[in-house]
Amino acid sequence: MDFVKMHGLGNSYILFNLLESTDEMGDFSYLSKKVSDVNFGIGSDGILLICPSKIADFKMRIFNIDGSEGKNCGNGLRCVAKYLFDHLYTTSPRFTIETLGGVVRVEVEIDEHELVEFVTVDMGEPQWIKMSIPMIGDPFLPAIAEPFSIGDEEFEMTCVSMGNPHAILFVDNVDDVPLEKIGPEIEYSPLFPERVNVGIVEIQNQREFKYRVWERGSGLTMACGTGACAAVVAATLTNRIEKHQQTTVHLPGGDLTISWDQQNHVWKRGAAAYICTGKLQMEGDLPRSRAI
Numbered sequence: 492m493d494f495v496k497m498h499g500l501g502n503s504y505i506l507f508n509l510l511e512s513t514d515e516m517g518d519f520s521y522l523s524k525k526v527s528d529v530n531f532g533i534g535s536d537g538i539l540l541i542c543p544s545k546i547a548d549f550k551m552r553i554f555n556i557d558g559s560e561g562k563n564c565g566n567g568l569r570c571v572a573k574y575l576f577d578h579l580y581t582t583s584p585r586f587t588i589e590t591l592g593g594v595v596r597v598e599v600e601i602d603e604h605e606l607v608e609f610v611t612v613d614m615g616e617p618q619w620i621k622m623s624i625p626m627i628g629d630p631f632l633p634a635i636a637e638p639f640s641i642g643d644e645e646f647e648m649t650c651v652s653m654g655n656p657h658a659i660l661f662v663d664n665v666d667d668v669p670l671e672k673i674g675p676e677i678e679y680s681p682l683f684p685e686r687v688n689v690g691i692v693e694i695q696n697q698r699e700f701k702y703r704v705w706e707r708g709s710g711l712t713m714a715c716g717t718g719a720c721a722a723v724v725a726a727t728l729t730n731r732i733e734k735h736q737q738t739t740v741h742l743p744g745g746d747l748t749i750s751w752d753q754q755n756h757v758w759k760r761g762a763a764a765y766i767c768t769g770k771l772q773m774e775g776d777l778p779r780s781r782a783i
C-alpha cells in the first residue's frame with residue numbers, strides 16, 4: 492500500500508490516500524495491524540487517512556502512535572491540504588475537510604512552482620466548558636486557571652477543545668519543565684475520561700509565546716497545530732495576550748501564526764512539507780507460491 496510521509500513543523504505523519512478505496516474502514520482495519528510497523532518501522536507521530544466525505548470535499552482521520560483515533564490534527568490538515576492540491580484532487584485553493592471534530596475550511600498558498608507552501612486553516616470554534624473537553628466536574632462550567640498539582644508542584648491549568656482535548660499550563664520557562672514526566676501524568680489523569688493532549692506555554696509578550704506539547708497517544712512531538720490554537724484561546728481567556736489579534740506561536744519545530752477572530756473562529760497559518768514516499772509491505776503483496 493502506497494504512502495506519503497509528510498510533516499507540519501516536524502510533526503510527521505504517514506498519509507494513506509483512500510479516496511479510490513471502496514471501504515474506508517476495511518482498508519484501515521487491514522492497515523490497523525500495521526500501525527506499529529508504520530509508526531515504529533517508518534517512524535512518525537501517527538497515521539492520516541484521506542477518505543471520501545459526504546458532508547465536505549474530503550475527510551481526514553488521524554490515528555496516534557498507540558492506535559487511538561484523534562478527532563482533529565492541525566498540522567495534519569495542512570499536510571493533507573497540500574497533498575490534495577499538489578496531486579490535483581482539487582483545482583480550487585479553498586476547500587473543506589471533514590474531521591471527527593467537525594468540518595474545517597482550508598486555503599492553500601502556492602509558490603512559484605505552483606506547489607503549496609503555506610496553508611491557512613479555519614479551525615472553527617473552540618470550546619471550553621468541561622462537558623466539551625471532556626473532563627470530570629460541573630459539565631457547564633469552564634476549566635479556566637484551575638489548580639492542578641503533580642507531587643508537590645502546583646500548576647494552573649486551562650482546558651480547551653479544538654475538536655480534540657488540550658490541557659494548557661502556563662510556565663516561566665518551557666525548557667525547564669520535565670514535560671516527558673508531567674505529560675503522561677496529566678494525559679492519564681482520571682480528570683480526563685478520553686485522556687488529553689498537554690501543552691506548556693511561556694508568554695513572551697502580548698503577541699507571541701513559546702509552546703511545547705505532550706500529545707495524547709503519541710507523546711512528545713515537535714509541534715501540535717490544534718494545541719497551539721488551544722494555547723492561544725487559553726492565553727486569551729486568562730488575559731495573558733490581547734484579544735482577537737495575530738499571535739506568533741514558537742514551537743520546537745517552527746512557528747505558527749494564529750488568530751481567534753471576532754466571529755469566534757480560530758485561524759492557523761503554517762507550512763507543510765513532503766518527507767518521502769514508499770510502499771507498505773502488506774501480506775497480500777507477497778508471492779503466493781514457491782513454485783521453482
Ligand SMILES: N[C@H](CCC[C@H](N)C(=O)O)C(=O)O
Binds near residue numbers: 555706716
Ligand atoms: N499533532 C496534532 C494533534 C494530534 C492530536 C492527537 N494526539 C489527539 O489524540 O488529539 C495537531 O497538529 O493538531
